[in-house]
Amino acid sequence: MEIKIIKPKVFIESRFNSEQILKNLERYGRVCYKSENKITSDSAREFLAKILKSGHESVIEHEKITVRIICDRGVTHEIVRHRIGSYSQESTRYCNYKSRGIKVIKPFFFTDKKKYKIWLKAIRSCAIAYNKLIELGATPQEARSVLPNSLKTEIIVTYNLREWKYFFKLRCSRKAHPQMREIAISLLQKFKNRIPVIFDDFIITEDKSLSYPFYIK
Numbered sequence: 001m002e003i004k005i006i007k008p009k010v011f012i013e014s015r016f017n018s019e020q021i022l023k024n025l026e027r028y029g030r031v032c033y034k035s036e037n038k039i040t041s042d043s044a045r046e047f048l049a050k051i052l053k054s055g056h057e058s059v060i061e062h063e064k065i066t067v068r069i070i071c072d073r074g075v076t077h078e079i080v081r082h083r084i085g086s087y088s089q090e091s092t093r094y095c096n097y098k099s100r101g102i103k104v105i106k107p108f109f110f111t112d113k114k115k116y117k118i119w120l121k122a123i124r125s126c127a128i129a130y131n132k133l134i135e136l137g138a139t140p141q142e143a144r145s146v147l148p149n150s151l152k153t154e155i156i157v158t159y160n161l162r163e164w165k166y167f168f169k170l171r172c173s174r175k176a177h178p179q180m181r182e183i184a185i186s187l188l189q190k191f192k193n194r195i196p197v198i199f200d201d202f203i204i205t206e207d208k209s210l211s212y213p214f215y216i217k
């Protein structure tokens with residue numbers, strides 16, 4: 001029986017032009033001050049930086065971004081606690097992992113061989129139990145009772161930009177679970193690369209004493 005052990009991954013699904021996002025947000029935000037006459041070809045960045053600094057964050061709720069996250073079920077259980085968003089997640093009720101094969105996410109912190117072996121043994125026994133239950137006629141939604149937290153899952157997440165900022169603030173913090181930080185920091189880096197200004201206040205910082213050595217202040 002083959003178990004695939006994979007690494008987590010994140011992708012930005014939305015197709016967007018970041019300059020257009022900034023221009024839209026400026027157009028919406030300037031309604032508050034009736035200062036639309038001040039819009040120029042390059043006024044959006046400064047305007048948005050100013051309103052974010054002042055805490056007038058509701059303006060950035062008008063634009064949303066959708067991402068795809070491949071991680072374990074433990075991490076998605078935390079992600080879906082964020083209520084100002086929309087989710088579509090691979091279902092353990094409908095997917096039959098006996099026919100498609102069981103995939104799990106490697107917990108990067110088990111670098112010690114003994115710990116890794118214990119984890120792998122537990123995963124194998126879950127997979128054996130799952131397959132036996134299916135062979136005995138259990139449905140996937142019944143057999144899932146024995147699937148581990150490390151099971152690979154895929155989730156589509158849509159948040160508006162304000163909720164993304166809030167998500168990164170909580171989930172890139174050194175207090176967040178290391179596997180959550182692993183995916184949140186990687187997403188934040190992609191957001192910072194693609195969208196100017198909005199995420200500039202988040203500085204990704206290295207701390208080698210952490211099992212996942214990056215966090216935001």
Ligand SMILES: Cc1cc2nc3c(=O)[nH]c(=O)nc-3n(C[C@H](O)[C@H](O)[C@H](O)COP(=O)(O)OP(=O)(O)OC[C@H]3O[C@@H](n4cnc5c(N)ncnc54)[C@H](O)[C@@H]3O)c2cc1C
Nearest residue numbers: 078080081082083084085163166167170171173175176177
């Ligand atoms: C380090 C860490 C440890 C955690 N530990 C635990 C734990 O041990 N057990 C546990 O159960 N959870 C835990 N959580 C989850 C946490 O309690 C929240 O459920 C999760 O972070 C989502 O945050 P939120 O509810 O603030 O945000 P969202 O649901 O994203 O909402 C955003 C904001 O909208 C507002 N809002 C949303 N819904 C309401 C509402 N109904 N009423 C009023 N205001 C609302 C709030 O201001 C909220 O901050 C932990 C989270 C972190 C980051």
